[in-house]
Amino acid sequence: MPPRVLVVGVSGPSSSGKSTLTRLMRDVLPRATTTPPRRALILYEDDFYKPEVDIPVVDGVQDWDCPEAIDYAGLRAAVAHVRACGTVSAAVEEQSKEDRNELGKPPLETAAARALATRILGDGAGAVLEETLVCLVDGFLLFNDPELVKLLDVKLLLRAPYAKLKQRREARNGYATIEGFWVDPPGYFDDIVWPGYVRAHRDLFVGGDMDGPLAPAAVDAGIQVPPELDMTMAGLLEWALAAVIAALA
Ligand SMILES: Nc1ncnc2c1ncn2[C@@H]1O[C@H](COP(=O)(O)OP(=O)(O)O)[C@@H](O)[C@H]1O
Ligand SMILES: [Mg+2]
Numbered sequence: 001m002p003p004r005v006l007v008v009g010v011s012g013p014s015s016s017g018k019s020t021l022t023r024l025m026r027d028v029l030p031r032a033t034t035t036p037p038r039r040a041l042i043l044y045e046d047d048f049y050k051p052e053v054d055i056p057v058v059d060g061v062q063d064w065d066c067p068e069a070i071d072y073a074g075l076r077a078a079v080a081h082v083r084a085c086g087t088v089s090a091a092v093e094e095q096s097k098e099d100r101n102e103l104g105k106p107p108l109e110t111a112a113a114r115a116l117a118t119r120i121l122g123d124g125a126g127a128v129l130e131e132t133l134v135c136l137v138d139g140f141l142l143f144n145d146p147e148l149v150k151l152l153d154v155k156l157l158l159r160a161p162y163a164k165l166k167q168r169r170e171a172r173n174g175y176a177t178i179e180g181f182w183v184d185p186p187g188y189f190d191d192i193v194w195p196g197y198v199r200a201h202r203d204l205f206v207g208g209d210m211d212g213p214l215a216p217a218a219v220d221a222g223i224q225v226p227p228e229l230d231m232t233m234a235g236l237l238e239w240a241l242a243a244v245i246a247a248l249a
Pocket of ligand 1: 012013014015016017018019020021103104105106107168231232233236
């Protein structure tokens with residue numbers, strides 16, 4: 001019998017902390033008491049890019065930051081497989097290149113994350129979690145495909161101030177892709193990444209203000225944003241774990 005599976009979408013703009021947060025959550029969530037016990041799984045939307053020839057080109061530059069660049073059917077099938085079987089399919093595991101993407105020194109040590117989780121999960125929530133396999137879906141465009149949204153039990157949208165996102169993105173060396181290694185050309189954050197994020201998400205916010213409150217329709221859809229725009233990683237972890245616990249209640 002596959003265990004109960006809780007699918008948690010962790011979305012947000014580039015460099016908002018999705019991959020750092022999902023890896024910390026995987027490390028601190030209790031193992032599901034299957035045989036053998038299983039820790040939380042991560043599916044990476046970045047592993048479901050279309051082949052490079054199908055990435056849209058805007059003014060001569062590839063746009064990897066729009067929904068048209070993503071193979072949503074493939075990602076949905078991967079989520080469905082986890083739900084049905086309690087494991088990541090061998091094919092997805094094999095094609096994943098996300099392990100080659102180093103995140104650098106995390107802004108929160110694993111030991112501190114564990115202590116925080118022990119505090120939050122201590123009062124019985126940990127026991128419920130042991131009967132549940134958490135599947136984290138890490139992706140910058142999770143809420144643009146209505147069929148994918150239906151598969152997510154928890155929908156978290158990370159945010160951070162524009163200037164911080166830009167600074168973090170520009171500090172990155174680049175990204176492992178299916179075909180090789182991508183390095184941003186000059187101006188890529190302002191020309192492509194940020195406008196792409198705004199275009200795909202402005203309807204989720206009142207008046208299209210990316211730093212403002214969620215629009216009622218987004219709240220109704222179950223999307224949650226952190227309590228503040230500028231959060232520490234500890235703050236994000238605490239908020240995300242509380243959302244997971246709330247979903248199990
Ligand atoms: N809340 C935060 N506080 C401090 N640093 C952060 C925070 N979120 C992300 N970072 C840093 O920003 C960089 C990008 O984070 P990452 O998790 O790779 O973002 P994403 O997966 O959303 O693109 C990493 O170096 C990470 O340590
Ligand atoms: Mg990432």
